Amino acid sequence: MEVPYIDLTLQHRSIREELLEAVGAVLDSGQFILGPRVTEFEAKAAELCGSRFAIGVNSGTDALVLALKALGVGPGVEVITAPNSFLASASAIVAVGGVPRFADVAHDLNIDPEKIEATITKKTKAIIPVHLTGRPARMHEIMDIANEHGLAVVEDCAQAINATLDRKKVGSFGDMGAFSLHPLKNLNACGDAGFITTDDPDMHQTLRQLRNIGLKNRDQSDIWGANSRLDEIHAAMLLVKLRHLPGWEAKRRENAKFYHEALHGVTEAPTDGPGMKSVYHTYIIQADRRDELSAFLADKGISSKIHYPIPIHMQTASKAYGFRQGMYPVCESQLKRILSIPIYPELTEAQLAHVSDTIVQFYRGGK
Numbered sequence: 001m002e003v004p005y006i007d008l009t010l011q012h013r014s015i016r017e018e019l020l021e022a023v024g025a026v027l028d029s030g031q032f033i034l035g036p037r038v039t040e041f042e043a044k045a046a047e048l049c050g051s052r053f054a055i056g057v058n059s060g061t062d063a064l065v066l067a068l069k070a071l072g073v074g075p076g077v078e079v080i081t082a083p084n085s086f087l088a089s090a091s092a093i094v095a096v097g098g099v100p101r102f103a104d105v106a107h108d109l110n111i112d113p114e115k116i117e118a119t120i121t122k123k124t125k126a127i128i129p130v131h132l133t134g135r136p137a138r139m140h141e142i143m144d145i146a147n148e149h150g151l152a153v154v155e156d157c158a159q160a161i162n163a164t165l166d167r168k169k170v171g172s173f174g175d176m177g178a179f180s181l182h183p184l185k186n187l188n189a190c191g192d193a194g195f196i197t198t199d200d201p202d203m204h205q206t207l208r209q210l211r212n213i214g215l216k217n218r219d220q221s222d223i224w225g226a227n228s229r230l231d232e233i234h235a236a237m238l239l240v241k242l243r244h245l246p247g248w249e250a251k252r253r254e255n256a257k258f259y260h261e262a263l264h265g266v267t268e269a270p271t272d273g274p275g276m277k278s279v280y281h282t283y284i285i286q287a288d289r290r291d292e293l294s295a296f297l298a299d300k301g302i303s304s305k306i307h308y309p310i311p312i313h314m315q316t317a318s319k320a321y322g323f324r325q326g327m328y329p330v331c332e333s334q335l336k337r338i339l340s341i342p343i344y345p346e347l348t349e350a351q352l353a354h355v356s357d358t359i360v361q362f363y364r365g366g367k
C-alpha cells in the first residue's frame with residue numbers, strides 16, 4: 001500500500017466545483033486587488049483567530065516581515081526565535097535588517113521559555129515564538145518574560161491556525177500573529193498567501209499601509225511600504241476552504257489520536273499538552289534509529305520527511321551572524337530523532353493502520 005507524505009489533489013478533488021464557482025465569480029467581477037472577498041476573508045480570519053483585526057498579505061514570510069517592520073525592527077535590532085523552525089522565522093528578521101538570536105527548544109519542539117532570558121540583550125526588541133507542528137508554544141511564560149523586559153511578541157502561527165492554549169487562540173497572545181496560507185498549511189491557498197492578526201488599531205492601520213506600498217488612501221502615503229497584498233482570487237478560494245477547515249482539523253486530530261494510541265510504548269509520539277488543542281500541521285515522532293526507520297517505511301510504500309533537516313543556526317547563511325553547530329544542544333539532539341509521518345485529513349483508516357503497524361513492526365519485530 002502506498003502512503004504519500006501529502007497529496008493535495010485529494011483535497012481539491014473533493015471541493016473542486018465550489019472552488020471553480022468561487023474563481024468564476026471573481027473573473028466575472030473584474031475585481032482582482034483588495035476587493036470584497038479580501039475584506040470578507042479578513043473579517044472571518046480575525047473572528048476565527050480571536051483577534052480584532054486580520055490583514056491579508058501575500059505570504060507567511062511577509063506576514064512576519066511586515067509585523068517586524070510595524071514594530072520598528074531595523075538595523076542592529078535583535079529578535080529572538082527558535083533554531084528548529086522553518087528558515088522564514090529568521091529570514092524575516094534579516095529581511096528588515098535585524099539580527100536573529102536563538103533560544104534552544106524544549107522536548108515539545110517549541111522554544112524553551114527558560115532559555116529566553118539568557119538571550120536578551122540591550123538590543124533585543126522582540127520575540128518570535130513559533131507554534132511548530134501546530135502545537136502552541138508556552139505563551140503564558142513567554143508573555144511574562146516579554147512584559148518584564150518590555151519586548152514585543154510576534155507569534156509565528158504559520159503551522160498553527162486555530163490551535164488554542166487554555167481556550168485562547170494562537171496569534172491572540174502577542175502583539176501580532178503571523179499566519180501562512182501556503183498550499184501545505186492547514187488552511188491553504190492555491191499559491192502563496194498569508195495574514196497578520198492584531199488587536200491594536202494603530203498597528204492594524206500601519207500594517208494595511210505597509211502591505212499596500214505605504215498608501216493610506218488611493219493617492220497619499222506617510223510611510224514607505226511594499227506590495228504584499230492578498231489576491232482576491234486567493235481570498236475567494238480561502239473563503240470556500242474556511243468552511244471545510246473544522247472538518248479537516250477534526251480529522252487531523254483524530255489521526256493524531258490514532259497514532260498516539262497505536263504507537264504508545266513503541267516510540268515517542270506527540271499528543272496535546274495540558275490545556276492545549278494542537279492542530280497537527282505535522283506529526284513528528286522522536287524515534288530511535290530514525291534513518292533506518294525512515295528507510296523501512298519507504299520500503300513499505302510510506303513516505304516520511306524531516307522538518308527540518310538543517311536547523312537555522314547551522315545554515316551556511318547563518319555563519320555571518322557567528323552561529324555554528326553545537327550552540328543549541330536540544331535542537332541538535334532532536335535533529336537525529338525527528339521524523340514527520342503522514343497526517344493529512346484524507347488519509348484512509350487502512351493507510352493510517354499501515355503506517356502505525358509498520359512502525360510497530362520495525363521496533364517490535366527487531367528490524
Ligand SMILES: Cc1ncc(COP(=O)(O)O)c(C=O)c1O
Pocket residue numbers: 059060061062085086088089130156158159179180181182192193194
Ligand atoms: C514556521 C513557519 N514560519 C513561516 C513560514 C513561511 O510561510 P510562507 O511559506 O507562507 O512564506 C512557514 C511556512 O512555510 C513556516 O512553517
